[in-house]
Amino acid sequence: MKNLLTIILVIAIVFGIIFGGYMIFKKLSAPGGLLAPEAELPPPLQTAASEINVLASNVLDHWLNTKTNSIYAINYLGQILKLSGDESELVSGQALNNLNSISVSPDGSKIIAKFNYPELPTFSMYDTISKIWKPLPKNVISAAWSPNSEQIAYLDNSGKSGKLAILTVSSNKTQEVAKMTQKNMDLAWIKPDEIIFYQPFYNESPSSMWAINISKKTVKSIFKDEIGLDIIWSKTDDLGLKLTNNAQAPKLSLIDKLGNALSDISFVTLPEKCSIEQMKIYCGVPQSKPAEGIILPDDFYKKSFYSKDDIYMIDLGSGNVNSLFNGDQMAVDVYHPIPENGKLLFINRFDNNLYSVKLP
Numbered sequence: 001m002k003n004l005l006t007i008i009l010v011i012a013i014v015f016g017i018i019f020g021g022y023m024i025f026k027k028l029s030a031p032g033g034l035l036a037p038e039a040e041l042p043p044p045l046q047t048a049a050s051e052i053n054v055l056a057s058n059v060l061d062h063w064l065n066t067k068t069n070s071i072y073a074i075n076y077l078g079q080i081l082k083l084s085g086d087e088s089e090l091v092s093g094q095a096l097n098n099l100n101s102i103s104v105s106p107d108g109s110k111i112i113a114k115f116n117y118p119e120l121p122t123f124s125m126y127d128t129i130s131k132i133w134k135p136l137p138k139n140v141i142s143a144a145w146s147p148n149s150e151q152i153a154y155l156d157n158s159g160k161s162g163k164l165a166i167l168t169v170s171s172n173k174t175q176e177v178a179k180m181t182q183k184n185m186d187l188a189w190i191k192p193d194e195i196i197f198y199q200p201f202y203n204e205s206p207s208s209m210w211a212i213n214i215s216k217k218t219v220k221s222i223f224k225d226e227i228g229l230d231i232i233w234s235k236t237d238d239l240g241l242k243l244t245n246n247a248q249a250p251k252l253s254l255i256d257k258l259g260n261a262l263s264d265i266s267f268v269t270l271p272e273k274c275s276i277e278q279m280k281i282y283c284g285v286p287q288s289k290p291a292e293g294i295i296l297p298d299d300f301y302k303k304s305f306y307s308k309d310d311i312y313m314i315d316l317g318s319g320n321v322n323s324l325f326n327g328d329q330m331a332v333d334v335y336h337p338i339p340e341n342g343k344l345l346f347i348n349r350f351d352n353n354l355y356s357v358k359l360p
Contacts, residue, residue, distance in 0.1 A: 044326035234276035284309035284334020
């Protein structure tokens, strides 16, 4: 009996430490009232026109290769550019028909491109080091990089024998994780031992998200039947930004990688207009609310909704807010901001150009 009581006491202490740590983190993640509903963002900074620069045009997406500290951009034709200051180098002239999107490995050394969309979606991997394209297996309908950038999780839709599998890039070997015949799923690989699969983010129908444990083959629910669900995850922190849009009332929240809500954000924007890097949130924040009848995130994806944004940086550690750019000086609709070498890079959806502004 004494041994049993000792075990129970140890378990209680461990649980208390874990719970206490979580509550402390939750408190720290809502600094200075910034994330409270009544908080207001500071007036946008009057930025000198010379401090915003165009780096590339006709850009679909861009990324940072942390191995070489180089910036890359891919245009709508599928061509890949390596950017250095005001100079750009064409590193891949391979055209990709109807390029839809890319998925970047966490270290930025490789990407997966999704093209031939929507008629015959095709997935290929590009290595910035070898400068070689390599097709993924046939019948892939979704793919995501592992946290260590060495493997790719993918959904294979081969008739009735669909599966979730893992491809090891270096050996080209595959490992089946589970049978899965869902026709319309996307993937994310946030934790080393879990792969997330979810319904595409649309407001027209509720979306759900699950996680499958790779070794145990167990499945758990993260979010269930949420309207207007839209999420981005940080590559450097155990955090994410989650948008929901119940009853046409959008709400942006800071979450951890388990999906737990840490705090509501005082402003509303699309997660794709933000990034979380080194405990800092960078966001393009619309100057005005969407017009009546706009449905988020659907109309954002369809490009039937554009916004005029101010740009902010929020330090989650100190609670400080920095205004980086005033949208009254130039109309910017921010997409996919990335901090790099004292600058914030982002795509302006108004003209599809890649811009940079100085960071404080």
